Amino acid sequence: MVIKIKALILKDGKVSLKNVPAPQPQKEEVLIRVSLGGICRTDLEMVKGYVPFTGIMGHEFVGRVEFDPQSELNGTRVVGEINIGCGSCSFCWTGLKNHCQNREVIGIRRRPGVFAEYVVLPRENIYPVPVEISDEEAVFTEPLAAALQILEQVHIPPSYKVAVLGDGRLGLLVAMVLVETGLQPLILGHHKEKMDIVKPLGVKGVIAEEFSGKVDLLVECTGSSTGFQKAQENVKPRGTIVLKTTTTGKASVDLAPLVSGEITVVGSRCGPFTPALNLLKRGKLPLSKMVEKVFTLSQGEKALEYASRKGVKKVLLDMEC
Ligand SMILES: [Zn+2]
Ligand SMILES: [Zn+2]
Numbered sequence: 496m497v498i499k500i501k502a503l504i505l506k507d508g509k510v511s512l513k514n515v516p517a518p519q520p521q522k523e524e525v526l527i528r529v530s531l532g533g534i535c536r537t538d539l540e541m542v543k544g545y546v547p548f549t550g551i552m553g554h555e556f557v558g559r560v561e562f563d564p565q566s567e568l569n570g571t572r573v574v575g576e577i578n579i580g581c582g583s584c585s586f587c588w589t590g591l592k593n594h595c596q597n598r599e600v601i602g603i604r605r606r607p608g609v610f611a612e613y614v615v616l617p618r619e620n621i622y623p624v625p626v627e628i629s630d631e632e633a634v635f636t637e638p639l640a641a642a643l644q645i646l647e648q649v650h651i652p653p654s655y656k657v658a659v660l661g662d663g664r665l666g667l668l669v670a671m672v673l674v675e676t677g678l679q680p681l682i683l684g685h686h687k688e689k690m691d692i693v694k695p696l697g698v699k700g701v702i703a704e705e706f707s708g709k710v711d712l713l714v715e716c717t718g719s720s721t722g723f724q725k726a727q728e729n730v731k732p733r734g735t736i737v738l739k740t741t742t743t744g745k746a747s748v749d750l751a752p753l754v755s756g757e758i759t760v761v762g763s764r765c766g767p768f769t770p771a772l773n774l775l776k777r778g779k780l781p782l783s784k785m786v787e788k789v790f791t792l793s794q795g796e797k798a799l800e801y802a803s804r805k806g807v808k809k810v811l812l813d814m815e816c
Contacts, residue, residue: 502551502611503795503812508544510552510796518607518615525618526562527573531634531789532609532812534802535664536718538602540742542799546603553610553812554602557624557633561613572624574636575616576768577601593765610795612814622768628775632782634811635668636771642668643774644766645737646676651712653677660703660726661716662689664785664809665739669714670698671780681710683729686806692784715739720746727752735759785809791816 499514520526533555541548554577560568579599580592587595601616602608624633642665651657655678659670662684673680674696683703684690690700706729714737715726723746726736736758753760774780787808790798795812802810 500612501792502607503553503792503799504550505541505552506549508542510542510799512793512795515551515611517613520562520564520615522564523618524615525560525564525568525621527556527558527575527614527616527621528561529556529558529609529611529614529814530572531558531630532556532814533634533638534799534810534812535638537741539799539803541603542803545741548603550602551607551609551611551614552602553608554600555634555637556609556614557630557636558609558614558814560621563618565618568618568621568623572630572633573621574624574633574768574772575601575614575622576620576640576765577603577637578765579606579617579620610792610812610814612792622772625772625776627778628772631786631811632775632778632780633772635780635782635785635809636768636775637765638665639668639672639774639780640766640768640771641665641739641764642672642766643770644763645669645714645739646672647766648761648763649712649735649737651676651678655711656731657681657712657714658683658706658710658729659714659716660722660729661718661740662686662700663716663718665718666714666716667693667785669716669739671696672774673714674698675774675779681706683725689806689808692781695781710734712737718742722746723748727756727758730756730758732756733758735761737761737763739763786811789813 498517578593580587580595581597599606658681670693709731712735716739789811
């Protein structure tokens with residue numbers, strides 16, 4: 496008999512709840528009972544066709560290992576890295592599995608995602624969650640790691656003037672990470688109540704259109720293809736723009752100001768999980784204020800629609816009820 500599980504399936508731009516066969520762990524893989532999932536902009540962009548994908552959606556999660564063929568991790572609360580390299584190409588050999596041309600990415604590329612009762616992941620992708628971190632915090636590990644990736648890529652002197660463009664879910668996490676390094680970032684956004692989440696950390700919120708200053712480093716998190724233009728206007732000569740937006744829309748860019756201003760542009764994607772968990776363990780981030788609403792897996796379609804509304808904060812999916 497084939498055991499079936501509930502899962503949120505994306506097919507031809509349509510999202511629906513279906514019963515699908517339960518995944519079976521292969522060698523060096525574990526079966527995880529998903530507790531909570533987080534909806535991110537990438538999921539919403541995928542519904543619009545950002546990348547061609549058919550299957551179970553979702554990549555941000557926390558869960559509990561239900562079956563480890565080696566029995567070591569059974570019952571352990573875990574989060575997981577989303578990229579799975581082929582293991583045999585030059586990128587994988589040199590520690591760049593996130594850039595492996597043949598990689599699978601859970602819920603994004605050739606691999607079932609986490610908006611389901613169960614998911615299977617390679618053992619090497621799994622990170623145990625310390626007891627100090629609640630499920631509602633742990634579900635932020637993946638996007639927080641993406642925010643930390645900026646520090647892996649760019650050296651930011653503590654005297655730098657920095658700004659985050661965009662007060663969405665990732666923008667707020669990036670602001671929190673920059674504060675942790677001793678910087679005093681500005682956040683350039685549109686929603687006072689969202690910018691207020693990071694205000695107690697010393698982050699000054701400014702309405703994006705009203706800001707005409709220039710900073711040394713600007714992190715673009717608008718989620719819009721037009722964000723790059725605004726980023727160029729607000730960065731100093733010899734400054735740096737870090738791009739975090741992944742979107743279906745194409746930006747048309749005037750390259751001349753980048754050349755004359757000698758601007759460095761850095762693309763930035765997935766990041767390191769261990770520092771993200773360390774940061775969560777310290778319990779200083781105002782993450783509970785970032786959660787807008789928790790839906791059940793059965794309400795998944797509605798949850799995605801809700802998360803796509805303007806100004807909505809983080810929407811979570813509870814897989815266990
Ligand atoms: Zn994401
Ligand atoms: Zn590879």
